[in-house]
Amino acid sequence: MEIRETIKTLPTTSGVYLYKDAAGEVIYVGKAVNIRKRVESYFRKETGSVKTDFLVSKIAGIETVQTASEAEALLLEAGLIKRHLPKYNVELKDGKTYPFIRITKEEFPLVSVVRQTTRKYKDVAAEFWGPYVNPALVREALNIIRKIFPFRTCEPFAAQLCLYYDLGLCQGPCEAKVGRQEYMRNIKNIKLILDGKKDDLYRRMRRRMEEASLAQDFEGAGRLRDQIRAVGALYSGTGDINYYKEAEQLQRALALGRAPARLECFDISNIMGNQAVGSMVSFLNGKPDKNNYRRFRIKTVQGIDDFQMIAEVVRRRYSRLQREGLSFPDLIVVDGGKGQLGAALGELKKLNLSLPVIALAKQEEEIFVPGKRNPLRLPHDSLGLKLLMRLRDEAHRFGLKYHTLLRAKKFLGLDKP
DSSP states (O other): OHHHHHHHTSOSSSEEEEEEOTTSOEEEEEEESSHHHHHHHHTSSOOSOHHHHHHHHHOOEEEEEEOSSHHHHHHHHHHHHHHHOOTHHHHTTTTOOOOEEEEEOSSSOBEEEESOSSSOSTTOOEEEEOOOSOHHHHHHHHHHHHHHSOOBOOSSOOSSOOHHHHTTSOOOGGGTSSOHHHHHHHHHHHHHHHTTOHHHHHHHHHHHHHHHHHTTOHHHHHHHHHHHHHHHHHHTTOOOHHHHHHHHHHHHHHTOSSOOSEEEEEEEEEETTEEEEEEEEEEETTEEOGGGOEEEEOOSOOSSOHHHHHHHHHHHHHHHHHHHTOOOOSEEEEESSHHHHHHHHHHHHHTTOOOOEEEEOTTTOOEEOTTOSSOBOOOTTOHHHHHHHHHHHHHHHHHHHHHHHHHHHHHTTOOOO
16 A cells, blocks of 8 residues: 555656665666656556566565656666666566667777677677667667767777768777777766766766866867757757757756756736736747646636736646646746746745746846846847747747637627636
8 A cells, every 4th residue: 555655656757767675675677758657557456467466566665766858767777777786677578688788898899789698799898788678769869879979880890981980970990080088988978878877977078178178179178068968958858959058058047957848938818807818838848848738717816917817827737736746847937027926936935836937028038037136138149048938929829819719709608607
């Protein structure tokens, strides 16, 4: 019963789950797009697998780690399996062979996907990550990594440059186009990704970028900057480097803990207080997530009072997420100025929620931030500001469409109180 109660509190985002036995040892590590749904599937009356049922009988605790994307979850899963060596990750495979990522210990290491770790690979020592349950996803993740940190895949070692060098996917160690020290930096970065050590990777790359800048190696610093952004795109679950630039700018400008992946924006539409409605749109990785759009008929406010209307819709939105145990956005945006921001903050405080929230005022596009007297003004060509403006304009469009619909219904006598 305790485990089933625990499951109800698990997040519904992508991430990794770790099953522990009564002694606190990790016995299984898995990844999921929706952690709660995946874990629930193990505790059905009939799983169809004797081995799975035996695993479930040993589970005494569950630990989870949320991630921004399924790709990040897959990479984190591999690192945790390598660290904990949980016995059931091997025993639950039902005789199948699942892929591992293999990195050899040669002068210029080879990176490849293999089906087993026990096979002799021409007596070359190597490290392994895995096993991975989804072969297609592991290859996709490795292809993305290779675009950021090129590596060789030729076996045996090639005698001359190949197409991968021309495509920028290999640095050409076969013809000494790259030195061992530089090549091994890429390999080290790849290992940090596979081990789930994202923070260590960022610190390492930023330190090198600063060193390159101090040495006036601006080309090298620029290359490292682009790699940092590309790694961010990998972890945010999008290959769109432009989105990551936008999110990275917002993170810096607003002093957020991380680059925001999900943003939600509120807007109020009414004419002299009549047919007042609220709208909320959601963006995920810079793109409209229309399944999570919401619209609200104002119920508790009479007359013209945008502040109280914002308070109502914010209260209704996040009290519901709270009740249903759903995940919250990385950033909340309200259309307006200090008053609207204060109204939203007041409702979040009543709900005991501490979420990043700002207000974006029209005309001058000023950003009001909690605790700051003066608004923040980003350059008009700022990618971060353009993302906020797209979000706000979409909320306004969505709200106006609903407001127009209600007015038409009232005119036709179809509106229900």
